[in-house]
Amino acid sequence: MSGSSYYRLRRIKDVIVRFMVYLALLIALIPLFSVIFEVARRGIIAINLDFFVKPTPTVGEVGGGIANAIQGTFITIGLTCLIGVPIGVISGIFLSEYSESRFSTIIRFFNEVLNGIPSIVIGIFSYALIVLAVGFSVIAASFALSIIMIPIVTRTTEEALKLVPATIREAAIALGMPRWKTVVYIVLRSAKKTVATGILLAIARITGESAPILVTMGYWRWWFAGLNRPVANLALNIFLFANSPFENWVVLAWGSALILIMMVLGINIVVRILMRERY
């Protein structure tokens, strides 16, 4: 084979591979952008002042909003964090700082298993444990969501702490700092942005969870009325409203979807910013 035809063949292969790579990228991006486009197009109609300040309309009422669902989503996320963040962060600290044994390998394995359990199963678990005792409630939903949150926060915290250089730990220990102070004031503090990033990613994940909420929270179209009662929820709004026969509710479903996407997108943008300015 002559040199130039070999070269041409190589160029053709290069072009084909390039074309395939870009095509794959395009195909991968089409669903993302069409979802965002469609949700924005239909959701934007719902957005006005009432949308943010009024609760779910009663049947036959015109207009209405999703203020109660926004309130409920924040309350649910807040309570979930209250349970999930301390347990997750402390478990991560344990795995990174306190265990050198096979025990930690086992814990790490179970943590991964927990991370892989379908969320509906966790929902049913919370149903059996809490809903049957307390009833459909914020507590039951937050309990289920925190079980989803814990393994994510545990893993990201462990990884964040392991990135803190050993020299920093040694400096603190050599100053005569007890181990727990070294861990809290030095190691955790050095890694706080990475730890926060992990927590935010976990929040982004649970914000969109709907299956476990469906089986633990149930339907509620009023304002927050106590932790042992349900609250409205954005993800659930989409499911319930989209299935309803009322036109203004369907519009609210699209609006809820838009707000949900914006929230998750917002969290991801904050994560990006945090990751960029480490230290």
Next chain:
Amino acid sequence: MSTYKIEVEKLNAWFGSKQVLKNIDMKVKDRAVTAIMGPSGCGKTTFIRCLNRMHELTPGARVSGRVLLDGINIYDDGIDPVQIRRKVGMIFQKPNPFPMLSIYDNVALGPKLNGVKDRKTLDLIVRRSLELAGLWDEVKNDLDKSGVSLSGGQQQRLCIARALAVEPEVLLMDEPTSALDPMSAAKIEALIRKLAENYTVIIVTHNIQQAARVSDYVAFFYLGELIEYGPTKDVFEKPRSELTERYITGKFG
């Protein structure tokens, strides 16, 4: 009472099954600079890490023997290693200021965590420690800047100030100038001489000239054994061991 600050008796140290220190007996003079020299892997860093109980923090590491600090064995049951490390400060090979803390907080952190809360007292400790470390004039207007914004030599003096702030009696230095340029290294060496007026300084170095310049006593380690130990002048002028002589004349190491 002897004038020895630290008395090491039959000290052995291991990493797993590998013995890195063999039966070390050594008495360290108070308020003097003692240099530990020897080729790489001779156990000199391990030796000083045994003096503030840092060695045992490495997984699989083990120590036997006695280390007396002011006559008290720091390896006795019931001795808190945390208390020992407050008396025996350490400076590391690579300057390691806390990157998320300001210059002020790097120095103030130790006393703060030991219970000093009064702002004026802290200010005083920070100023005195930085002055002692010869860094005050260079950083007094930038106390709230990050510790890692300083040059390498300044960072190392900041680490010295940080160690001094918890009021130790002994300072262990693990090749404190090996990551620095000659000018910065010279400053640190002068500082070490000054610190010896009030502190017991033990410095590990692989730089033979530095050991000769900076120390009052010098110990030569080789393959985990203490080969020779005595006043610096004596060891350099008429070494008793042939091994020492070959090392200080640069024939190996």
